[in-house]
Each structure stands twice: as structure tokens, then as C-alpha cells.
Amino acid sequence: MLRAFFKTETGSTSVLLGATLLALLWANSPWGDTYESFWQTTMGLSFGSASFDLDLRHWVNDGLMTVFFFVIGLEISYEARLGQLRDRRLIGVPAVAALGGMMVPAAVYLALNAGGPGAGGWGVPIATDTAFVLGMLAIVGARCPEPLRVFLLTLAIVDDVLAIIIIAIFYTESLAVVSLVVAAALLAAIMTLRWLRIWRPPAYIVLGFALWVATLESGVHPTLIGIALGILVFVYAPTDTKLLRADEAVHVFTNDPSAEAAREATRTLRRAVSVNERLQLLLHPWSSYVIVPVFALANAGVRFDGEALRTAMTSPITLGVAAGLLLGKFVGISLGTWLPLKFGWGILPGNLVWGQLLGGAAVSGIGFTVALFIVDLAFDDPSVQSQAKIGILSGSLLAALLGGVIFRLAWDRGGVCAPPDAEPEEELPELLAEPVGPDDHVRGPADAPVTIVEYGDFECPYCGRLHPILDELLRKNSDVRLVFRHFPLRTIHPRAFPAALLAEAAAKEGRFWEMHDTLYDNQRFLTDTDLARYADELDVEPWSDIPGQSAPITRDEESGRASGVRGTPTLFLNGVRYQGDMDLRSITKAVESARQST
Known part of the structure; x- marks a missing residue:
């Protein structure tokens, strides 16, 4: 927005x-x-002997x-x-x-x-x-x-x-009490329609115009x-239910295109927003x-x-x-x-x-x-x-x-952060500095021939877009495993570090990936209240051991910097930096290449 x-x-x-x-x-x-x-030309409306005009x-x-x-x-x-x-x-x-x-x-x-x-x-x-x-x-x-x-x-x-x-x-300057009372009554009528969940545009248009006239006459x-x-x-x-209904309506139209299905899909999509x-x-x-x-x-x-x-x-x-x-x-x-x-x-x-x-x-x-x-x-x-x-x-x-x-x-004077294309070029390491170990968060088989290491940030919108892509990749490739490492951009994304702390709290309960998915599915809602709700839903103690929760985050950040990570998301395939596009087709092609080289 x-x-x-x-x-x-x-x-x-x-x-x-x-x-x-x-x-x-x-x-x-x-x-x-x-x-x-x-601009002083008068224009107005008249109804019989009654008239209303303004310049x-x-x-x-x-x-x-x-x-x-x-x-x-x-x-x-x-x-x-x-x-x-x-x-x-x-x-x-x-x-x-x-x-x-x-x-x-x-x-x-x-x-x-x-x-x-x-x-x-x-x-x-x-x-x-x-x-x-x-x-x-x-x-x-x-x-x-x-x-x-x-x-x-x-x-x-x-x-x-x-x-x-x-x-x-x-x-x-001055108030006309009668007009003000009428305006208040019209506003109350509009609020009543809203409370009753009556969504007829003509009703709101008529009442809104009448309210505007009454307010103008009142002096306000x-x-x-x-x-x-x-x-x-x-x-x-959008609620999950509305999104599901919209998806079903689009699916129905895709399978059987018709005017009625198109109308239903349009109506359902509109209601989702x-x-x-x-x-x-x-x-x-x-x-x-x-x-x-x-x-x-x-x-x-x-x-x-x-x-x-x-x-x-x-x-x-x-x-x-x-x-x-x-x-x-x-x-x-x-x-x-x-x-x-x-x-x-x-x-x-x-x-x-x-x-x-x-x-x-x-x-x-x-x-x-x-x-x-x-x-x-x-x-x-x-x-x-x-x-x-x-x-x-x-x-x-x-x-x-x-x-x-x-x-x-x-x-x-160097007081402004330049965009990436304005920064001096830097020779970044091509290899992962810290190999995957027992303390890493791993999704997929331990003996997978292809390992993707992602340095991510829970508030980063690009990481949010990558999340379903990697899920789809893992679903289609059973011989690929994903390793997630924290790299919260604290100065740009103030909510990323608290979210990472919550993910580590969930990890202590063996529920890291559940929390990982929850945080990415709700990227727009990462306030302290939201995080507390996610912790309650997964039965996690969110802030029971902050030093213990922050230690793996710091470790991931250090390994990321040593590996040349400067932003998120950054991927390594079998320990080598991935430099292609962050879409399913490009990453899949890179995975196939890594699989053949093993």
C-alpha cells in the first residue's frame, strides 16, 4: 500500500x-x-422553489x-x-x-x-x-x-x-444548531448501516451527499x-477463508471458463479485499x-x-x-x-x-x-x-x-546510505565460510546430495517472496535439504531480530520450522503483540532465555558476514554462492547443476 x-x-x-x-x-x-x-461563477441545484448554489x-x-x-x-x-x-x-x-x-x-x-x-x-x-x-x-x-x-x-x-x-x-466561525443536529442524525444513520453490515452504495451516496449539505449549512x-x-x-x-474461496473460484473458472464462473470469481476476489x-x-x-x-x-x-x-x-x-x-x-x-x-x-x-x-x-x-x-x-x-x-x-x-x-x-560527506548500485564494488567470497553443522536448522534428508543454505530475515519482503518458492522446490525435489540461518537486517527491519528470537525459542521446543513458516506467512504482522500470539498458538515460551536465544542468531550473523552476505536473501548451493534470479525455475536449474556435479 x-x-x-x-x-x-x-x-x-x-x-x-x-x-x-x-x-x-x-x-x-x-x-x-x-x-x-x-471561479466566481455561480452553479447550483434547484428543486421547485428550493435552491442550493455555490460559486x-x-x-x-x-x-x-x-x-x-x-x-x-x-x-x-x-x-x-x-x-x-x-x-x-x-x-x-x-x-x-x-x-x-x-x-x-x-x-x-x-x-x-x-x-x-x-x-x-x-x-x-x-x-x-x-x-x-x-x-x-x-x-x-x-x-x-x-x-x-x-x-x-x-x-x-x-x-x-x-x-x-x-x-x-x-x-x-458560527454554528447553525438545526443543521448540525440534522448532520449528526445523518452521520448516525451511516454508522448504523455500517453496524448492520448493509453495503448498498446508493444508500451511502445519498446519505453522504445529504450529510455534506447539512454540514455545509451548519457552519462546520x-x-x-x-x-x-x-x-x-x-x-x-484477507482471512484464510476468503483467500481459500477466492482461490477455489479462480480454479473453477480456469477449469470451466464461463460468464457465470467469471462473475463469481470476480465477486469472490473483490470480497477478499x-x-x-x-x-x-x-x-x-x-x-x-x-x-x-x-x-x-x-x-x-x-x-x-x-x-x-x-x-x-x-x-x-x-x-x-x-x-x-x-x-x-x-x-x-x-x-x-x-x-x-x-x-x-x-x-x-x-x-x-x-x-x-x-x-x-x-x-x-x-x-x-x-x-x-x-x-x-x-x-x-x-x-x-x-x-x-x-x-x-x-x-x-x-x-x-x-x-x-x-x-x-x-x-x-558520506552521511547518506547509497543504494547498492551506487556503492563501491566489493569482492565477495564465493564459498560458505561455515559448513552445515548439528546446530543448524535443517529441513530435508540429512544425506541429501544438494544443500541450500539460506541467510534470511523474517521482515525482509524478498525473503517472504522466496519462502513459498523454496517450499515448492523441496516438495518437488526429495533429495534437496534447506538450511536456514538468521541474518536480521536490524537497522532496516526493526522487527526482524525479535522475530528471530521467537524462532529460536520455538527451536528449543523442537518447533523451529513451524514458527519459521508462521512468521513468513504473517510478515505484515510482527509487532510484539503479534509475536506473543504466535508463541501462544504454538505453546512456546517466547522470552524465557534471551541470551540463549540470541547466541545462535549472532553465530549465524558472523558466519554470514564471513561468507560475504550483505543482504537478504542470500543462498549457497552446496557451499557455493548462488547468483541467479530468485525464482523457482532459476533455482531449480541451479539445483540440477549442483546435483550433477556431486
Whole structure:
């Protein structure tokens, strides 16, 4: 899910940037007057004598952006239940960093505007634009490892939640009680349908639109409803039963292709995946490639004539927004990252160094979508809005430049881990340094002519993909045995070592391979709670002898390093390093070659 999110967000950055430039060119062209007149065009619905209308800008800001925040709600729900936010150790640092990245920019802004006419705009520099930040990281490329993207994405999710809370509390001017009661009743109706497990899309669409109208009339910004409904959408991991039914349906269609079998297979496959994930797949491209760019087109059109620029250069609003994004975000996120690490409140998702974290803190000062959104809520005067928007554009540009400089300096000083193709070449040993012995974990006959030694990591996704391949290989080749040795990449996969400890605890009960299979079958669920559940299911004492459990792991790591293991999975066939593709066909071919050479 994270990889798909990265791909969509970074890919949509160019569209968002294009829409922003188009809005600026339009507003500053000889036809600049048509920019405002177009977006102020009224459009509405009428039912007899009743009517409901908004201008185009408000249809975008209050309507389309509700869908944008609905997608954010879906992402929050997924990450909280199945993804990155499940592990409190991993959300502690980015959560505090996000809080610092909102408090310090607001303080910087208020230092220049407290008591003045622009004081209400303190919320403008608090939010980070995820699409632009991930787009900037894509430009940085190899200087930014994926764990930093995960860290910043988690930070952005927390940032979005806090921004929504701030909008709800501080930027709601007045409330219409009757409309608010109606909205509450409609929300209760939607929650009742969810509780009754009634999944009829028309019912949700009608109630959702009515809820949006009632919320808009109540004075509460309707985008809050978007994020609330997104959080309410069901998300779950596919159960074994649903996966089995899906597999059976596909098998039926494969054996007897027909329209009815195809329909049943499609229906069963859809049910195996949660509604949340299906909606994200459907709506996320629309949100990233259409809604946000249209929002930028409707709101980023600032006139840069001489008078506007002269006013902005001395305007405390412009300076406050720009300084909040450039300095406030950098200082707030840096301090918010250092504090929880200092006091042990959490861990980072990988082997990150301060050069990377400071670069990430700097580019997080790129504030655009939510910043422009709050400008529209905070200020009514178009000239004041223009000053704030100039601050957003200048502060975001300077933040991007500062981040690029920091990443380059960190790279030049060796502070960033380069990808494998950027590392200097190393002559690695071809032979296994430590032969298979009685303390190894062996699956297969002791006299097998072919022995595969795997150095693996229980959290490594590539090891997870290899696991069923090796199982299939052993099933088809009774004269092959598999030896598993631990090589947890502790700095990249923080859950790998605790999982290895549990596997060794199971080994003391003679159940290593059962636990081995359980851990690989549940790679996405390796928190302490999950590990304790697996231990209970297999009747294993998980942490009874940690020194004794860690000793074989350390021994495997030492033998791996001596054998030239630098990543996982690494295989040795009859003591010789395997350098082919990690697929069944390639490994089978190598096994046949090893069998013939014995």
C-alpha cells in the first residue's frame, strides 16, 4: 500500500506543479481579470422553489476537497489498523515531529503578526503538502532512502489529522444548531448501516451527499465529514477463508471458463479485499491527478504586479507564512525528532542519519494544498489572501531549495546510505565460510546430495517472496535439504531480530520450522503483540532465555558476514554462492547443476 501511495503521489506532482503554473500564468496574463470572474461563477441545484448554489471555487474547495479528505481518512484508517501506524514504536517519533512541525511555524507566524489584522492566519504555515514533498524526494533520488519516505509519510498523516482538528476548532466561525443536529442524525444513520453490515452504495451516496449539505449549512467545514467517513470505512486483512474461496473460484473458472464462473470469481476476489483498499485504489488517482490540481488551479492564481510584490515584501503576513514554512517547519520537525529519540519514546523505520532527517525536515516546509485551503478560511480580504499566498509560494520554494542543499551536503560527506548500485564494488567470497553443522536448522534428508543454505530475515519482503518458492522446490525435489540461518537486517527491519528470537525459542521446543513458516506467512504482522500470539498458538515460551536465544542468531550473523552476505536473501548451493534470479525455475536449474556435479 505504501509503495502504491509513493508511486501515485510522486507521479502526480508534475500535474500539480503544472496546474499551479497555469493558475499563475492565467492570473498574470492580459486576461487575468477572467481568472477571478470564472471561479466566481455561480452553479447550483434547484428543486421547485428550493435552491442550493455555490460559486465554482467553493464547489472545488468545499465539494471536491471533501473527496480529497475522504481519501486521507481512508489512508489513516488503513495505516492505523494494518499499516505503519499499528506499531507505536514507529509512530512515536514522526508524531512528535509533526506536532513540533505545527507548533513552531505557528509561533514564528504569531511572533510577526500577534495582535495585528493577520493574526488569524497562524494556521496557514502549519501543514505539509505530501504530494510536493514526495515529488521533491523523487528528485533527490538516491540521496533519500525509502525509510525516510516512510517516516515523512507517517509524519504527513499525523500532520493531516492535526490540521483537520485545527480547522474544526479554530476556523469554524458560527454554528447553525438545526443543521448540525440534522448532520449528526445523518452521520448516525451511516454508522448504523455500517453496524448492520448493509453495503448498498446508493444508500451511502445519498446519505453522504445529504450529510455534506447539512454540514455545509451548519457552519462546520464539510471536508471534516470527508475524513470522518473515510475513517469509518471498513478495512481488514484477507482471512484464510476468503483467500481459500477466492482461490477455489479462480480454479473453477480456469477449469470451466464461463460468464457465470467469471462473475463469481470476480465477486469472490473483490470480497477478499477490504472496501477501504478498493476505494483507495479507485479514488486515489482521481484525488492526486484531478482534484488537487483543480484545487491548485482555482486557488494559486496570485497576481505578481509591482504593487502586490512591494506590499508582500514588507507584509508581516507574507513574511510570517514564509518564515513559518522555511524556518518554523525545519526547527520544529528537527526538534520534534530529536526529543523522542533522546528519551526513547520511539524508533525510526530504518538506518536513517541526521543528514537525511534534516533534509526531510527542510522539504516538509513545502506547504501548499492545506495551506491554501486555510487561507480561504482565515481571510476574507482578497488582498490579504494574495499576501498569504505569496508567502506560501516563496516559503515553499525556499524550503525545497534548502532541503536540496542539505541532501547534497549529507551525500557529499558520506552521511547518506547509497543504494547498492551506487556503492563501491566489493569482492565477495564465493564459498560458505561455515559448513552445515548439528546446530543448524535443517529441513530435508540429512544425506541429501544438494544443500541450500539460506541467510534470511523474517521482515525482509524478498525473503517472504522466496519462502513459498523454496517450499515448492523441496516438495518437488526429495533429495534437496534447506538450511536456514538468521541474518536480521536490524537497522532496516526493526522487527526482524525479535522475530528471530521467537524462532529460536520455538527451536528449543523442537518447533523451529513451524514458527519459521508462521512468521513468513504473517510478515505484515510482527509487532510484539503479534509475536506473543504466535508463541501462544504454538505453546512456546517466547522470552524465557534471551541470551540463549540470541547466541545462535549472532553465530549465524558472523558466519554470514564471513561468507560475504550483505543482504537478504542470500543462498549457497552446496557451499557455493548462488547468483541467479530468485525464482523457482532459476533455482531449480541451479539445483540440477549442483546435483550433477556431486
